[in-house]
Amino acid sequence: xxxKILIIAGIIVLGIIGYLAWLRFSPDKFINAFYLVPKxxxxxxxxxxxVKQWQSFSSSPLxxxxxxxxxxxxxxxNADFIDGMISANNGVFSMFGSRHVLISAHMTKxxxxxxxxxxxxxxxxxxxLIESQLINLVKQSGYTYTTREYNGAQVHEFTDKATxxxxxxxxLENNLSISYAxxxxxxSIDAWKVPALQxxxxxxxxxxxxxxxxxxxxxxxxxxxxxxxxxxxxxDDTSDVKDLFKSLFFSGFDVNLENDNLMMDGYTLLNDSxxxxxxxxxxxxxxxxxxxxxxxxxxxxxxxxxxxxxxxFYKNLENVxxxxxxxxxxxxxxxxxxxxxxxxxxxxxxxxxxxxxxxxAQYHSDVLIGNKVHNIIAIKASDIGDAKTNLDLVEKQIxxxxxxxxxxxxxxxxxxxxxxxKGLFKAMFGKLFGKVEKPYYTIIKDYVIFSDDPKTLLxxxxxxxxxxxxxxxxxxxxxxxxFPKQTSVMAYVSPLHHFANFKGYLSxxxxxxxxxxxDYIKCFPHTGFGLSGxxxxxxxVFSLEFKKWNDSLETIMPADTLTVEADTLSEMQLFLLKNFxxxxxxxxxxxxxxxxxxxxxxxxxxxxxxxxxxxxxxxRLKGKYRNGxxxxxxxxxxxxxxxxxxxxxxxxxxxxxxxxNRIFGG
Numbered sequence: 246x247x248x249k250i251l252i253i254a255g256i257i258v259l260g261i262i263g264y265l266a267w268l269r270f271s272p273d274k275f276i277n278a279f280y281l282v283p284k285x286x287x288x289x290x291x292x293x294x295x296v297k298q299w300q301s302f303s304s305s306p307l308x309x310x311x312x313x314x315x316x317x318x319x320x321x322x323n324a325d326f327i328d329g330m331i332s333a334n335n336g337v338f339s340m341f342g343s344r345h346v347l348i349s350a351h352m353t354k355x356x357x358x359x360x361x362x363x364x365x366x367x368x369x370x371x372x373x374l375i376e377s378q379l380i381n382l383v384k385q386s387g388y389t390y391t392t393r394e395y396n397g398a399q400v401h402e403f404t405d406k407a408t409x410x411x412x413x414x415x416x417l418e419n420n421l422s423i424s425y426a427x428x429x430x431x432x433s434i435d436a437w438k439v440p441a442l443q444x445x446x447x448x449x450x451x452x453x454x455x456x457x458x459x460x461x462x463x464x465x466x467x468x469x470x471x472x473x474x475x476x477x478x479x480x481d482d483t484s485d486v487k488d489l490f491k492s493l494f495f496s497g498f499d500v501n502l503e504n505d506n507l508m509m510d511g512y513t514l515l516n517d518s519x520x521x522x523x524x525x526x527x528x529x530x531x532x533x534x535x536x537x538x539x540x541x542x543x544x545x546x547x548x549x550x551x552x553x554x555x556x557x558f559y560k561n562l563e564n565v566x567x568x569x570x571x572x573x574x575x576x577x578x579x580x581x582x583x584x585x586x587x588x589x590x591x592x593x594x595x596x597x598x599x600x601x602x603x604x605x606a607q608y609h610s611d612v613l614i615g616n617k618v619h620n621i622i623a624i625k626a627s628d629i630g631d632a633k634t635n636l637d638l639v640e641k642q643i644x645x646x647x648x649x650x651x652x653x654x655x656x657x658x659x660x661x662x663x664x665x666x667k668g669l670f671k672a673m674f675g676k677l678f679g680k681v682e683k684p685y686y687t688i689i690k691d692y693v694i695f696s697d698d699p700k701t702l703l704x705x706x707x708x709x710x711x712x713x714x715x716x717x718x719x720x721x722x723x724x725x726x727x728f729p730k731q732t733s734v735m736a737y738v739s740p741l742h743h744f745a746n747f748k749g750y751l752s753x754x755x756x757x758x759x760x761x762x763x764d765y766i767k768c769f770p771h772t773g774f775g776l777s778g779x780x781x782x783x784x785x786v787f788s789l790e791f792k793k794w795n796d797s798l799e800t801i802m803p804a805d806t807l808t809v810e811a812d813t814l815s816e817m818q819l820f821l822l823k824n825f826x827x828x829x830x831x832x833x834x835x836x837x838x839x840x841x842x843x844x845x846x847x848x849x850x851x852x853x854x855x856x857x858x859x860x861x862x863x864x865r866l867k868g869k870y871r872n873g874x875x876x877x878x879x880x881x882x883x884x885x886x887x888x889x890x891x892x893x894x895x896x897x898x899x900x901x902x903x904x905x906n907r908i909f910g911g
Contacts, residue, residue, distance in 0.1 A: 275419040276437070278347045278363040279445030279454070283432040285468075286349040286444050287358060287475040292463040295346040295364075301462060306505055307791040314765050349444075351429055352474050359426035361433060366421055376416055388412070398434045400427075444468070449494040449514055456512045456782075457497035465500050465509060469493040481752035485676060492521035496785055508727065509787040513776065519569070522675045523734075525562035527778030529553060531731040532601035536623040537715035539689045541708035544715045545609035545743035549735040550674070554627070555599035559673075579672035587642045587666065594635040595673065600627040600691070605678055608701060609742035618749040619698035620681045621705065622670060629691050636686070636693070640664065654824045659687045659706045661699070661824075670695075699824075703817050724771040727788045734776040734783075740769045741794065767794040834860050844870070859884050868894070 282289060292298050302308055345365035353359045380401060384390045388403035395415075403412040413430040415422045422433040436442040444450055450466070457464055469490040473483045480486075494516055498509035515524055532551025540547065552558040566573040584591055602625040607618055626632040643665050653662045663685050671679025684695035685702050689709050696702040708714060715721055721737075728735065744767055748756050759766060771790045776783035830851075832841045839860055845853025851870040859865050863886045868879030874897035881889040893900045 275365075275367075276417070277445055278345060278365055278420050279450070280440070280443045281363055281417055281420055281422060281433045281436055282347060282349050282361070282444040283351060283429070283436050284442055284444045284447060285351055285432075285471050286361075286466075287352065287468060287471050288350050289444070289466045289468075290348040290463055291346070291466070293345050293459070295344055298462045302502060305502055306793065307502065307507070310768060310791070310793055311765060314762060350475070351426075351432070352471070353426050353428060356478050358475060358478065359429060360424060361426075361429040362421075362423040363433070364421040364423065365419055366416075367419055379421075383412070383414075395431055396434050396438060398437070400430060400434075453495040453497035453512065453514055458499045458510075461499040461501040463500050465498045465511075467496040469495065479751065479755050481755075488676075489521070489523070491519050492516050492523045498785070498787065505791040506727075507787075507789040507791070509785075511785050513783040513785045515782055517781065521565065522562065523776075523783075524565045525558060526550060526552065526733040526776075527783060528561040528565075528780055529558040529733070529778070531729075531733050531777055533731050534602060534604070534735040535625070535716075536602060536604035536606070536692065537721065537725070539623060539692045539694065539705070539709055540604070540606050540621065540715050541608060541705050542713045542715050542718045542721075543608040543704065543708065543742075544606050544737075545739045545746065546607040547604060547715070547735075547737045548606075548677070549602060549604045549732070551602055551732050551735065554601055555596055555603075559596060576672070579668055583666065583669055583672055587639065587646065589639055589642050591669075591672070594639055595669075598626050598628050598632040598635060600625040603674060603678075605674075605681075607743070607746060608704065609739070610745045618746045619696065619701045621701060622678060622681050622684070622695040623692045624695070626691050626693060629688065629693075632693050633688065636662070636664075639666075656687075656703055656706055656820060657710060659689065661685055661687050661702060661706075664695075700817070700821055703820065707817065720770065724773065724788065724790060728773065728775040728786055729777055729784075731777070732775040733778040735773070736775075737771070737773040739771055741767045742770075764794050768792060847872075871896075 279289075303312075344367075347361075347363040349361045349363075350358050351361060380390065383401075383403050387407075388405060391402045391404070393400050393402070398415050398417060401414040403414070404410070405412075410425060411427070413424055413427050415430050415434060417434065417437050422430050424430050424433075432442070436444075440446045450468075453466060457466075473487040473490050476486055477483045492515060494514040496511060496513040498511035501508045515527055517524065530551075530553030532549075532553070534549035534551060536547065536549060537544070563573070563576070566576050580591055583589075602623075604621075604623040606621040606623065608621075610618075640662060653660055655661070663683075665683050667682045668679070670681050670684075681695060681697045684697055685699050686693060686695040687702055687706060688694070689706070694702065694705060696705070725737075744759075744763060747759055747766075751759060768791055769789055770792050772788070774785065774787040776785055830842075830844045830846050833839065834841050837860055839862060840858055841860075842855070842857045844851045844855045847853070850873045852872055853869060854867070855870055856867045857865045861884065863884060864882050865884075866879060866881045868875060869877050871877075875894040876896065877894060879892045879894060881891070883889050
């Protein structure tokens, strides 16, 4: 009897060993998970250590801060579910080892997207036992279970009794396809059946996959064929980025997170069948990005273009544009239009002195009035003397065509001039730079600095004199050191300081949402990326720094608080009022012609600074209007220039004028 039991036990043991051996060593029919990702993926995250890397990432201050945002709730819920499901039962999953996981984002509606998860269950996929245990594991978590067939595959549906959310799951060979969107699991099944629907079937994606290393916590791929749709969730007009993305196929990155700094290093593949500025830049070498040495430390956005020299870049641009007859005709037409109008030679009068860097920048604003974000263009000159000579010649040609109302002025030793040219920067650098028209300009060191706003130009001069430049900002310097010294494109944004300017780009609904969620935007003091071209692709480096934003540091004084305010008009503001009158309404004394009043206008309404002068030129009173009503502190002076009194207004009403004058009067 004992002998029989031993024989039966031996058979059972051998059977178990044989079964495990079959699981481990029988021929594999595995499929790469990328062949199950639908080709319309917006972006894809890949990791081989999902639990380990998720634990590392989920414990970081960055994720702890972001995960409570509604847009991340879906990722949190799905990732936590997969983590719990796979890690909860060591007996079932111990044979899996490291697991290959893909997370891809896809549009599910015109203004919404969802996620598809693909988990490689490896050898365990050979056993129906594993599938049944996984299903039972989910059912035991409180889900109602149903199943259905789709295109030859079984789709398992788990309904959360409390929320009524439905989790969809399908076993596709060695991969588990999971999503809260049924259409994504179905599209994954379709891709399994039809290679043309697979992301992994795309030759450009396969090239990106080969280029990107696997040393970091995960890899990230961006699909520019569809990425504009993702941005369309947050932006009303994506036409500009859509045109840009036509020049690109995929970006792939090796991603690391260290000390609240997210670093991504990889490559971006160019579409060599399309015309565009990026292709021309990729063919034109690299340049050092140094405009930060002359731009104010108030810079919250900066885009640098670098090349061996501008002549080479523009020749490459023309050759690239020839592939698109309409684009080339537009490029040539823009150039000829400016040249014919002014009777100048753009190649001689501009290209000849432009060096190896052109930068577009914007300064931070506390509040953006309307939707106008002022721009600065800083062009590095190869010969600053040649630049001055040619710009003077262009100015003379402009004055011949139309007498300029603006006379050149000197501000702290820096000449401020005006070029009434429309379409010049668009012709040379594209649509993005085309927003600067009829600019003011000055020269600082080896840079010619243009701006569509005189005040922005004067701020640049003041801060350069005081050496309050971006390059002297220690935080920026440390961040900038993460990027190559020479690039084809270098972009920098400080969401913390640029926040108010976002109003100029976002739809009204997105702007409301941004204000409501500003602590999830202002928590990034520095972000940037660098592109270094070699013709067919860009080496691409992206960095993002996290620092929790504390709104208590931004104190707002109540409107009815009585305070001692600084002089309502600074030296710069007075200079602007007297010399730059495009948005000013002035009146004059009849007999002498002296300025009587100067008012800053918003259309036909007084909005901003207001100054009234005596006939001898002394200031009589000064203050500010807001939407046509007196607001804030108004100061009055005697004819000899001595102070007379102050008054405090709020929305046109005088507030405690007598008390204010007794306490703070001269």
